[in-house]
Amino acid sequence: MQFIQRRTWVRLTGCGAIGALSLIASAQQPETKPAAAAKPAMTVTVAQPQNQQLSQRLSANGTVAAWQEASVGAEIGGLRLTEVRVNVGDQVKAGQVLAVFANESVLAEINQAKAALNEAKAVASEAQANADRARALQPSGVISAQQYNKDVTAEATAKARVESAQANLAATELRLHQTQVRAPDSGVISSRMASVGSVVGLGSELFRLIRANRLEWRADLVSSELFRIQPGQKVRITVANGAEVTGQVRMTAPTVDAQNRTGLVYVDLPGSAQGLLKPGMFVRGEFEFGSSKALLVPQQSLVVRDGFQQLYVVGSDQRVKLLKVTVGRRQGDMIEITSGLPLDANVVVRGAGFLTAGDLVKVVP
CATH class of the missing domain: 1.10.287.470 (Helix hairpin bin)
Known part of the structure; x- marks a missing residue:
């Protein structure tokens, strides 16, 4: 009876030891981590480059000015002004009376x-x-x-x-x-200094007149571009409200500014520009040089990475690759790519700004 009890205790002790060893072994085994979820494919749209005829243009900035601005002064001195018949903005004809001096x-x-x-x-x-x-x-x-x-x-x-x-x-x-001050030419009054009751001296300026209502745009161009400009060349000028005016090159200044190495190009503006442009306005224009073929992609597809203009293109494995490109002219919402892009590339348009190189994408119409 004593022998049976001892044998039972030994069995229990052995079972406990085995359990303890199992716990220790379990604690020493590393915990198995779940597999990382795959990054979902981003939905994008693509477009292929388009070959189109595109106008060749040169952009410039400049100031709108009167073609010729005549100064209308007093040809007689020491008399009192009794009438001023015009104001700024009035259209006048050659010989029209603008002001009258006392003539007694x-x-x-x-x-x-x-x-x-x-x-x-x-x-x-x-x-x-x-x-x-x-x-x-x-x-x-x-x-x-x-x-x-x-x-x-x-x-x-x-x-x-x-x-x-x-x-x-x-x-x-x-x-x-001479007691009647007359317009020397037809045009529009651009400024008025005359006032009724004043006694003015001989030669005092009373009005300024934009002759023949003609305006011109004086564009600043760097000296290296002046040789491209020819009289009669068409120029497209953009007004602040988005309207466009077409002018024509009259002449190029014979000298270049020694300080900034720029020269003036004088562009005649049509009469229709009167309501859109005013002397003193600073506007932007483009000189046209005909047209040439260009490889165009949507401007929306262009991204800037590390200071460079780049495009994402979709490969056969549905992953994107980043291409560094050189851009050129713009037309509407399209932009010219001058180098770095194959003709058969599938360029990412919508969603390009959210991608990184190597991302998996899903192309949708």
Whole structure:
């Protein structure tokens, strides 16, 4: 009986040891980790490059200015302005009266000049009669040579005084004409300095006039590009509101700025530009040089990585690869790729900004 109990204890002890060893072995085995989930394929759209004819253009910035701006000044001084008939923006015709000076003093001068002329004519008439009589008597010796010379000289002097009085009257009448300030040419008033009641000096500027309503665009171009510009060349100018105006190159400046090495190109603007462009506006334009073939992709597909313009293309394994490309001209929402892109590439368009090289993608229409 004692033997049986001992044998049972040994069996229990052995079972406990085996259990303990199992626990220790279990603790020493590394824990099995679940397998990482595969990154899902991103849905993208693709497009193939398109070969199209694209205009060759050169962009430039410049200022809109008047083709010629005439200064309208006072041709008479010391008189008071009684009327100003135009304002800034008014369309005027050549010879139109813009302002009027008080003319009372000038009218008085005219009356005085007329009286002086009449007096000179009367004196001249008498002198001519005396000279005619002296000429008639001189052959007979009735009149002395001294008296003859005196009468003839008096006649010449009187005639000269008549001419002087006539010139003085003409000058005074011109002053009367100058009391009305007239437009030297047709155009639009760009600025006004005249004000009613002011007394202005001779030569004082009263108005500025854009002659013939003509505007021009003065484009700044670097000297290396000036040789490409030719008179008559078309230029497309973009206004701030998105409207476009087509101009034409008139001339290129004969000199280049020594400081910044740029030259001016003068572009004539059409009359229709009056409502869109104003002198002093700074606008952008493009000089056109015909057209050439270009490889185009949607601008949306272009991404910037590490400071470079790049495109994602989808390979046969449905994974994307990043290509560094060189861009050129733009047309609408398309951009020219000048190098780095195969003609048969499948370029990622929608979703390109969320990809990294090697990503798996799913192409959808």
